[in-house]
Amino acid sequence: MRYPARLEHGSLLGGRYRIVSILGSGGMSHVYKAEDMKLPGKIWAIKESVTALPCEANMETEAALLTSLRHPRLPLIVDFFVPDEEGYTYLVMEYIEGQTLSDYHKQCRGKIPLEHMTEFTLQLLDVLSYLHGLNPAVIYRDLKPSNIMITPDHEVRLIDFGIARSFKAQNGEDTVKLGTAGFAAPEQYGTGQTDARSDLYGLGALLLYLMTCGAYTEWIQGVESSIRSDVPRTYIPVVRRLLRHNPEERFQSADEVRKELLRRPGVTPNSEVTTLTISGGTRVIALTGASSGVGVTHTAIAISHYLERQHFKVAVIEMSPRSQSFARIQQVALAGKPLSTGRQFEVDGVHYWKQSGRADILSLLGGSYQFIVMDLGSGQDQNRLEEFLRADLPIVVGSGAEWKQAEISAFVRSHHRFPRDKWIYCLPLAASDAVQRVRRSLDTSSVYGLPLHIDPFDREPQMDKVFAHILMDMIGHQPKKRSFFARKKIHD
Structure with missing residues (x-):
C-alpha cells in the first residue's frame, strides 16, 4: 500500500x-x-x-x-x-551523498566493475558481522540494491531498517513475514525464524544479481549461462552455498563468508583483484594450442596425473565439442570393464569429463576438486577463449620445430589486446636452443621445453621436474608423502 x-x-x-x-x-x-x-x-x-x-x-x-x-x-x-x-x-x-546500488547498477548498464563488486561485498560482510554480533543480534532482512547507498568514494552505506528485527531465540518463526521478493530467504515467507543466515542468503541473492547483470537472484536451471565471463569461477561455489534453501547448509556467519572469499583467487584483504597461491578452493589450468597437433591433450593429461600423484583431487575436462580423444582413452583404459553411459570416467584417480561445456565447469567448481585442467584444443571460439583468459594458469602449447615456431608468435599477436602476464608457453620435444629463441621472440622467460613422455598417465622424472617448476606458485609446497603405515593401511 x-x-x-x-x-x-x-x-x-x-x-x-x-x-x-x-x-x-x-x-x-x-x-x-x-x-x-x-x-x-x-x-x-x-x-x-x-x-x-x-x-x-x-x-x-x-x-x-x-x-x-x-x-x-x-x-x-x-x-x-x-x-x-x-x-x-x-x-x-x-544524509549520505551518492546513489543507491540499484541506480549505480543501471548507470553501469548492469555490469558493475568486478573490483567494485568485490569491494561492496566485503563492506557488506563487515556491517553484517557487526549487526549479527550484537546481543541480541540484529537481522536486517531486506538486503537489496535499493537499500544500499554507494558514496562517490565507493563506500557502502546500509540504509532503511524498516523491517529489521532483533533475534528472539525462543521464537519458532517470525511474527511477520516481510522482505523483497527475490532477495528474501525462504524462511522469511513463514517456514521458520529469520537469523543471521537469512541475511547471508540475501547477500548471495544480491551477489548473483550483480554477477548475472540483474537477470537472476536465485540459483535455478539456466543461471550458469548468464554469469558474467569476467567473474572469477571461485565466486560460484560461495554464492551457491549462500543460496541453499536449508539455513543449516549455508555459511553460518558473515566472517565465515569473508574468510572463504579471501582465501580464493580473485580477492585479497585490501579488496584488490589478483590471483593467490593455493590455500583452498579450486584452481583452473587451461591449455590451448597455438596450432593443431601440437600435443595439447597429451600435456593436459600429463599435468592432471602429475597433480594426482601429489595427492590433489583432479578433474580434466575436454572442451573441444567434436573431439573424440577422451572417448578413445576411455575405451583403452577401461578395456574389459563396463563403460559408463555418462560423460565422466576415472583413470588412476583422475576424473575425465568428455565433451563438456561451460555449465559443467561451473558445476564442478562447486565440488571438491582442488584442480580442474581444461583441454581447450586448438580452436578459437569465443567460449573457449574466455575460459583460457579466465584460468588461474593459462598455458599455450606450441611446436619447438624451427619451421613452426612462428605459429606461437602469431598466436600471441592475435591476442595482443589481452593481458599475458600469467601465460605459460610449453614446447613438447623442443631443444634448449629452440626454447631460448622463443623466449627472445616473446620477450618472456615463461617458455618451457617438455621432454619425451611416451605415456602421459605414468611418471616421467624429467617431466615431473618441469611441471614442479611451472606449478610452483600454484601448489606452494609439495604435500607430505603418505607414511609407510598409511600406505599399508590403504593396501590392507
Whole structure:
C-alpha cells in the first residue's frame, strides 16, 4: 500500500528542517532531503512513514533500533518525531551523498566493475558481522540494491531498517513475514525464524544479481549461462552455498563468508583483484594450442596425473565439442570393464569429463576438486577463449620445430589486446636452443621445453621436474608423502 507524501519543497518540519526535495518513495515511506535551519549548510535525510500498519515494522521501532547502532556503514540518527494524529512519523538521519546500488547498477548498464563488486561485498560482510554480533543480534532482512547507498568514494552505506528485527531465540518463526521478493530467504515467507543466515542468503541473492547483470537472484536451471565471463569461477561455489534453501547448509556467519572469499583467487584483504597461491578452493589450468597437433591433450593429461600423484583431487575436462580423444582413452583404459553411459570416467584417480561445456565447469567448481585442467584444443571460439583468459594458469602449447615456431608468435599477436602476464608457453620435444629463441621472440622467460613422455598417465622424472617448476606458485609446497603405515593401511 502506498501512502501519500505529506511534505513538499519548502515545507518546514519541527520548525527546523526545511524540505529541499524528495529523494525516494516506497510503499510504506518517503525520504526527503532537508536543510538544517539552525546549522546553516547542514543537510539531512528525513524518512516519513505511517505507523498505523498491521505489522511490527514501525518508525518508533526503527528509531529505537538505529539510535543504538554505531558503525561507519550505518546512518547516524539525529532526531525523531513521534506519530501525529494521522500516524505520520519522521526520522531525521545523516544524509549520505551518492546513489543507491540499484541506480549505480543501471548507470553501469548492469555490469558493475568486478573490483567494485568485490569491494561492496566485503563492506557488506563487515556491517553484517557487526549487526549479527550484537546481543541480541540484529537481522536486517531486506538486503537489496535499493537499500544500499554507494558514496562517490565507493563506500557502502546500509540504509532503511524498516523491517529489521532483533533475534528472539525462543521464537519458532517470525511474527511477520516481510522482505523483497527475490532477495528474501525462504524462511522469511513463514517456514521458520529469520537469523543471521537469512541475511547471508540475501547477500548471495544480491551477489548473483550483480554477477548475472540483474537477470537472476536465485540459483535455478539456466543461471550458469548468464554469469558474467569476467567473474572469477571461485565466486560460484560461495554464492551457491549462500543460496541453499536449508539455513543449516549455508555459511553460518558473515566472517565465515569473508574468510572463504579471501582465501580464493580473485580477492585479497585490501579488496584488490589478483590471483593467490593455493590455500583452498579450486584452481583452473587451461591449455590451448597455438596450432593443431601440437600435443595439447597429451600435456593436459600429463599435468592432471602429475597433480594426482601429489595427492590433489583432479578433474580434466575436454572442451573441444567434436573431439573424440577422451572417448578413445576411455575405451583403452577401461578395456574389459563396463563403460559408463555418462560423460565422466576415472583413470588412476583422475576424473575425465568428455565433451563438456561451460555449465559443467561451473558445476564442478562447486565440488571438491582442488584442480580442474581444461583441454581447450586448438580452436578459437569465443567460449573457449574466455575460459583460457579466465584460468588461474593459462598455458599455450606450441611446436619447438624451427619451421613452426612462428605459429606461437602469431598466436600471441592475435591476442595482443589481452593481458599475458600469467601465460605459460610449453614446447613438447623442443631443444634448449629452440626454447631460448622463443623466449627472445616473446620477450618472456615463461617458455618451457617438455621432454619425451611416451605415456602421459605414468611418471616421467624429467617431466615431473618441469611441471614442479611451472606449478610452483600454484601448489606452494609439495604435500607430505603418505607414511609407510598409511600406505599399508590403504593396501590392507
